[in-house]
Amino acid sequence: MKKDSKTSGLKIPKNYFNDFEAQLFARIEAEKFPKSTGFSVPEDYFSKFDDTITLKERVKVISLFPKKYTAHAAAIAAILIVGAMFFSTSQQTASLDSIQISLIEKYIDEGNLNMDLFDLTTYLEPEDFTNIDIGSRYFTETTLENYLLENTDEELLLDD
């Protein structure tokens, strides 16, 4: 630690002057940045701005729903919601079996199932994979080969 030549008692942190240069030159670099943002405003914008605000203050906003009716509307809405809930519980609840397979497929095809392949596989047991009937109905061997060549990460296969 370097001290002042006379007895002031003040001292400095170790390596301060080296660190100082690094910080200073970072600021010097910033000096070269453009001084202006490049944004501009329409002519007389700020002088007219006050007038615009004053004008807006003068125009009284009339509410579509006066406050005195709000309480009534809220009460009616609450009754309707409670009623709907009451009647809906008496109906039979839908199960997965009651939904048509085509509807589920459509749901998945449209991208509504927010899951990727890795998520899906966590729901499957090893025997589920063997039970899947791939067959030759959907794709030929050549198609399968082409798919694997185009979509498989070779490095990943080699690593494993």
Added chain:
Amino acid sequence: MDVTEEQELIMALQSETDKEAAFRELVSQYKERLYWQIRNMVLDHEDADDVLQNTFIKVFRNINSFKGESKLHTWMYRIAANESITFLNQKAKRNNVSIDNMKDDAVRKLESDVYFEGDQVQLQFQKAIATLPERQRLIFTMKYFGDHTFEELSAILETSVGGLKSSYHIAVKKITQFIKSQNETIH
């Protein structure tokens, strides 16, 4: 640095191509001297660091308008002196305290400052210096710690040698009286 060397450095500082390299050279030569001048005024190391950076940034920005009417280092010492006083005034304003209260506070903080290793005599000396008005404190610290001659100080602070001498002697007298009164209170 002799006159020719200084002229060459100024030319390099004012040229587009050599400006940065010359500025690095300037920083390397003057950072320590300017730091201590500033530190003796603001006392706190972090504050001194801020003011030193501001000083060099100001030099960098204004070097093209430097006419050479004074020496380069004289000009830099003057910027550092002005920056120190401006910083102290702004800090007092920001904290909503008078400059005297802020100085008292800065000296009190020295007692627990890790970057102050002075003994009781040095602490008392700092307390005494803190009682001086800003300009007098600047003259005293630059003369006493910075070892500037009155002629150099006259060029830096743009004040007559006579005026500086009288300010310095008044400062010495005030410091002596302060230390004497403190010692009398203790004994």
